[in-house]
Amino acid sequence: MKEIIVQTTDLVKKFKGRPAVKSVNLSIEKGEIYGFLGPNGAGKTTTIRMLLGLMKPDSGTIELFGKNVKRSHLEALKKIGSLVESPSYYAHLTARENLEAIRKLIYVPKSRIDEVLSIVRLTEDADRAVKGYSLGMKQRLGIASALLGNPELLILDEPTNGLDPSGIHEIRDLIKSMPQQYGITVLISSHLLSEIDQMATKVGIISKGEMIFHDSIEALRNKAQTQIKLRVENAEQAKNLLLGKGFVLKQGDNALHLKDVRDHNVAKVINLLVQNGIGIYRVEEQRKSLEEIFLGLTDEGGAKHAKTSAS
Amino acid sequence: MLKLLQADMLKVKRKWLWFLVFLGPFGVIALQIVNYRVRYDYLIQQQPDVWKGLMENVNMFVAPAMLLGMTIIASQLANIEHQQSSWKHLLSLPIRRRDVFSSKFMIAVMMLIVSCLLLFIGTILLGVALKFGWDFPFQSLLGNSFYPLLAGLPVLALQIWLSITFQNQAYPLTLGISGAVFCMLSYKAPVWFIWKWPLILGDQDPNRFVLAGILVGFIFFLIGMVDFQRRDVK
Numbered sequence: 047m048k049e050i051i052v053q054t055t056d057l058v059k060k061f062k063g064r065p066a067v068k069s070v071n072l073s074i075e076k077g078e079i080y081g082f083l084g085p086n087g088a089g090k091t092t093t094i095r096m097l098l099g100l101m102k103p104d105s106g107t108i109e110l111f112g113k114n115v116k117r118s119h120l121e122a123l124k125k126i127g128s129l130v131e132s133p134s135y136y137a138h139l140t141a142r143e144n145l146e147a148i149r150k151l152i153y154v155p156k157s158r159i160d161e162v163l164s165i166v167r168l169t170e171d172a173d174r175a176v177k178g179y180s181l182g183m184k185q186r187l188g189i190a191s192a193l194l195g196n197p198e199l200l201i202l203d204e205p206t207n208g209l210d211p212s213g214i215h216e217i218r219d220l221i222k223s224m225p226q227q228y229g230i231t232v233l234i235s236s237h238l239l240s241e242i243d244q245m246a247t248k249v250g251i252i253s254k255g256e257m258i259f260h261d262s263i264e265a266l267r268n269k270a271q272t273q274i275k276l277r278v279e280n281a282e283q284a285k286n287l288l289l290g291k292g293f294v295l296k297q298g299d300n301a302l303h304l305k306d307v308r309d310h311n312v313a314k315v316i317n318l319l320v321q322n323g324i325g326i327y328r329v330e331e332q333r334k335s336l337e338e339i340f341l342g343l344t345d346e347g348g349a350k351h352a353k354t355s356a357s
Numbered sequence: 358m359l360k361l362l363q364a365d366m367l368k369v370k371r372k373w374l375w376f377l378v379f380l381g382p383f384g385v386i387a388l389q390i391v392n393y394r395v396r397y398d399y400l401i402q403q404q405p406d407v408w409k410g411l412m413e414n415v416n417m418f419v420a421p422a423m424l425l426g427m428t429i430i431a432s433q434l435a436n437i438e439h440q441q442s443s444w445k446h447l448l449s450l451p452i453r454r455r456d457v458f459s460s461k462f463m464i465a466v467m468m469l470i471v472s473c474l475l476l477f478i479g480t481i482l483l484g485v486a487l488k489f490g491w492d493f494p495f496q497s498l499l500g501n502s503f504y505p506l507l508a509g510l511p512v513l514a515l516q517i518w519l520s521i522t523f524q525n526q527a528y529p530l531t532l533g534i535s536g537a538v539f540c541m542l543s544y545k546a547p548v549w550f551i552w553k554w555p556l557i558l559g560d561q562d563p564n565r566f567v568l569a570g571i572l573v574g575f576i577f578f579l580i581g582m583v584d585f586q587r588r589d590v591k
């Protein structure tokens with residue numbers, strides 16, 4: 047089994063009695079790109095702050111690199127680079143000075159500053175005050191500071207927030223190269239599945255403070271319920287006929303949607319329609335997009351939450 | 358700890374903090390130049406020991422200036438981290454929170470020591486310029502220049518703590534500025550009113566307030582540090 051880098055057990059955090067994170071269990075293996083997904087306000091940042099020791103959990107445990115960090119985060123933090131929410135920077139200083147102010151606090155040689163500047167492609171602008179930077183450049187500087195200490199674990203909280211598509215693409219490529227090129231494990235959070243989809247190897251979905259999914263991205267895809275969509279000559283007649291024979295289906299969009307997609311079932315349905323002289327125009331397989339699955343999952347979580355809080 | 362101090366020194370670059378460090382003592386001496394120009398005879402008559410008289414006059418101005426300086430420096434130092442929410446990044450580096458807090462406090466003390474030294478030199482130059490002669494009371498002058506800093510340490514510790522704790526600097530600034538104003542009117546204030554400690558009042562022994570300042574200042578510093586260690590970072 048692979049080394050587990052991050053392991054949380056029943057993590058809980060409340061703000062003034064209101065739970066923001068309820069019993070979150072994360073498990074991230076070495077070399078993974080872990081996509082931490084959830085709509086705004088789901089508790090991603092709060093969880094990440096606890097991982098970094100910025101906030102103390104009300105209950106539950108955090109293990110980083112196989113060690114419980116309840117008493118001290120110091121050793122674990124030496125191996126972690128992070129970017130939480132908006133990038134932190136000192137606007138009156140240049141990018142190089144910003145990195146130097148951080149470098150003084152961690153044990154890395156000065157040459158590392160040039161390395162990270164070139165990784166995020168800020169070398170040319172390195173000696174300009176950061177207040178004149180675009181949002182994308184500030185974000186890249188944030189990633190550069192996260193990489194400065196040669197981390198084994200990179201924690202990025204919504205790193206593409208507010209970036210334009212090309213900026214998003216750039217950061218995505220950068221993150222994708224981390225495990226192969228530098229052997230870094232990555233935890234990246236986002237409220238958009240599409241962003242995580244193309245780089246994550248594992249996904250955890252959080253909604254209203256609760257983990258509602260935790261598996262590989264393939265497993266998430268498999269959750270996609272496929273349907274067979276039938277467009278026929280007389281939908282009403284066809285529906286009554288099929289329902290009468292015990293098939294499960296729904297009518298909508300001028301078509302019938304068949305739940306059971308197994309081949310023999312589809313064959314039977316078509317056979318029946320043909321025998322009864324109902325013309326068949328289209329037979330299509332329909333698969334929900336990942337985004338739809340994600341929205342469905344988080345909605346379910348929401349509905350469950352609403353029920354429990356109402357009772 | 359040393360690396361934190363170095364990093365903090367780098368961060369105050371291009372801020373006008375160092376300017377303030379020079380402005381404080383310069384302003385106090387400038388006001389005394391005006392003071393002595395306008396009523397030289399009266400002032401000399403009031404206190405025949407000319408150097409002692411000068412020190413008393415300087416102290417009256419230095420006490421509120423020092424409190425104001427402490428307030429602004431503490432606020433500026435904290436604000437460097439508040440501005441682009443840098444606390445979260447700073448505190449997720451492998452450094453101890455207590456060192457982060459101590460470093461801010463020590464940078465402030467160092468800046469104020471520079472101010473006090475400048476005040477010391479300035480007072481001597483002013484005295485000499487006023488033809489008080491070169492045989493000035495070295496020790497008393499040194500004491501007079503550093504007294505408000507030492508007696509004011511509790512205020513500094515309090516301001517550092519509040520400036521770091523509150524993102525909105527209006528709270529610590531309001532408290533600090535009120536303290537500086539009330540300090541000038543606080544002859545009759547009870548002894549626990551820490552804002553009056555930097556003032557030298559006729560009938561009290563300054564040494565006691567230096568001692569109290571260091572002691573209480575250290576206690577406030579510890580309380581602030583423990584609080585900072587426990588607090589959640591937003």
Ligand SMILES: Nc1ncnc2c1ncn2[C@@H]1O[C@H](COP(=O)(O)OP(=O)(O)O)[C@@H](O)[C@H]1O
Nearest residue numbers: 061066084085086087088089090091092093591
């Ligand atoms: N410092 C705080 N004080 C009070 N409530 C907070 C604080 N931080 C976050 N919350 C609340 O906790 C919930 C989760 O927030 P957050 O972790 O920031 O979500 P996400 O990062 O997934 O958008 C939200 O309802 C938010 O309002």
Ligand SMILES: [Mg+2]
Nearest residue numbers: 090091131204
């Ligand atoms: Mg967030």
